[in-house]
Amino acid sequence: MGLKHTPIKLAIIGGGAAGMFAAAMAAEKRIPAVLIERKARLGSKVLMTANGRCNFTKDISPEQFLKDIECPEGSQSAKAVSKFLAPSLRAFPPRKIISFFKSLNVPVRRMADARMFPADGKATTIVHAFGDLLRNTETPILTNSPVTEIQPLKNGFIIALKNFTLWAENVLIATGGVSYPKLGSVGDGQKFARALGHKIIPYRPGLIGLETSDPEITRRAGRRYENARAKVISLDGKVLYDYKGEVDCESFGLSGAAIYNSQRFIEHANLKDYSIEVWLDKDRLKFQNLKPRPVKEAIVTIGGVAIDEINPNTMESLIVPGLYFAGEVIDIDGPTGGYNLTLAFATAARSVSSIRF
Numbered sequence: 001m002g003l004k005h006t007p008i009k010l011a012i013i014g015g016g017a018a019g020m021f022a023a024a025m026a027a028e029k030r031i032p033a034v035l036i037e038r039k040a041r042l043g044s045k046v047l048m049t050a051n052g053r054c055n056f057t058k059d060i061s062p063e064q065f066l067k068d069i070e071c072p073e074g075s076q077s078a079k080a081v082s083k084f085l086a087p088s089l090r091a092f093p094p095r096k097i098i099s100f101f102k103s104l105n106v107p108v109r110r111m112a113d114a115r116m117f118p119a120d121g122k123a124t125t126i127v128h129a130f131g132d133l134l135r136n137t138e139t140p141i142l143t144n145s146p147v148t149e150i151q152p153l154k155n156g157f158i159i160a161l162k163n164f165t166l167w168a169e170n171v172l173i174a175t176g177g178v179s180y181p182k183l184g185s186v187g188d189g190q191k192f193a194r195a196l197g198h199k200i201i202p203y204r205p206g207l208i209g210l211e212t213s214d215p216e217i218t219r220r221a222g223r224r225y226e227n228a229r230a231k232v233i234s235l236d237g238k239v240l241y242d243y244k245g246e247v248d249c250e251s252f253g254l255s256g257a258a259i260y261n262s263q264r265f266i267e268h269a270n271l272k273d274y275s276i277e278v279w280l281d282k283d284r285l286k287f288q289n290l291k292p293r294p295v296k297e298a299i300v301t302i303g304g305v306a307i308d309e310i311n312p313n314t315m316e317s318l319i320v321p322g323l324y325f326a327g328e329v330i331d332i333d334g335p336t337g338g339y340n341l342t343l344a345f346a347t348a349a350r351s352v353s354s355i356r357f
């Protein structure tokens, strides 16, 4: 009857932080898009952020933000991540993320250290705001819909789901890392990328606790030290990294912001032999080469789709035209404090801005 097959302009795979933001940007730009999520609801991981409070960004300049992503001396990989993210962060800095949520009538709260939260301290407020926007803009959303394969065509892509396929002109892979797999991020996007010819950098945990059975720590399990400090020191006594912040004593060892950021530094610097000095109030404790907890427990995944095969100005694959990436599926990560959601939002915004329409 005159009906013909029409591809959707953009298929966004993954309804997490990056995917929801990308769908919102596509709606704003009137780019026909479909959002596809394997779990029953959107934003399962976002709901868990900051213990359900959602530290959605940090109110600092893009330059400061990029500097914070770089680790000091000895971490070329963190410097490369920062360089890769610069165009996205400059085009969509924290200031714009804050304005975006305000425009969705989400009252926001700025902490003394510039971390930003919804004023009611509820991550559900953020996820509902996305839900309302996508409903109001009649953005098609498929939930309970794991994508199983992406096949490039001459004119777009076939996206395979369990019992049917979709035809899209462009595809944005926003399927997250491999940490907290129960929340949906199981590494599917990296598998699709590999099948399409992309290099995958091996996964390592980012922002995770360090194990020790030192009795000084196990004795204090359950105690939180707000004004603590952690220093990473080389074998020849040089202080490589120094961070003042919270340290928590756990039954397995140490966690908290100062430990998370130190662990991220150790991972990026690929340090094998080091000591870590931890101040808990007036007590100074020193440990050697602590093992991180596994990647599935990490706040962020280091590793993923290699950044040297993605155009940093557009987030488009340098291998397959029309294929885009955003968020943690890419080998990008930041420190704790709102950086990782910001990266997901900024790369999502960059990719959607680049789609020719």
Ligand SMILES: Cc1cc2nc3c(=O)[nH]c(=O)nc-3n(C[C@H](O)[C@H](O)[C@H](O)COP(=O)(O)OP(=O)(O)OC[C@H]3O[C@@H](n4cnc5c(N)ncnc54)[C@H](O)[C@@H]3O)c2cc1C
Residues within 6 Å of the ligand: 013, 014, 015, 016, 017, 018, 019, 036, 037, 038, 039, 042, 043, 044, 045, 046, 048, 049, 050, 051, 054, 055, 056, 057, 145, 146, 147, 148, 174, 175, 176, 177, 179, 180, 183, 184, 185, 186, 187, 188, 189, 298, 299, 300, 326, 327, 328, 329, 337, 338, 339, 340, 341, 342, 344
């Ligand atoms: C406990 C915890 C607390 C955190 N707190 C903070 C914080 O306060 N501030 C901060 O900035 N960052 C925080 N982070 C990190 C932040 O949540 C992530 O970096 C961010 O969610 C990454 O966004 P993303 O969209 O790339 O991935 P995700 O948010 O993980 O979304 C990926 C989505 O893709 C879906 N998906 C996967 N495979 C498929 C498939 N085959 N088909 C369809 N859909 C698929 C998944 O189900 C998921 O919904 C925290 C992380 C954790 C685990």
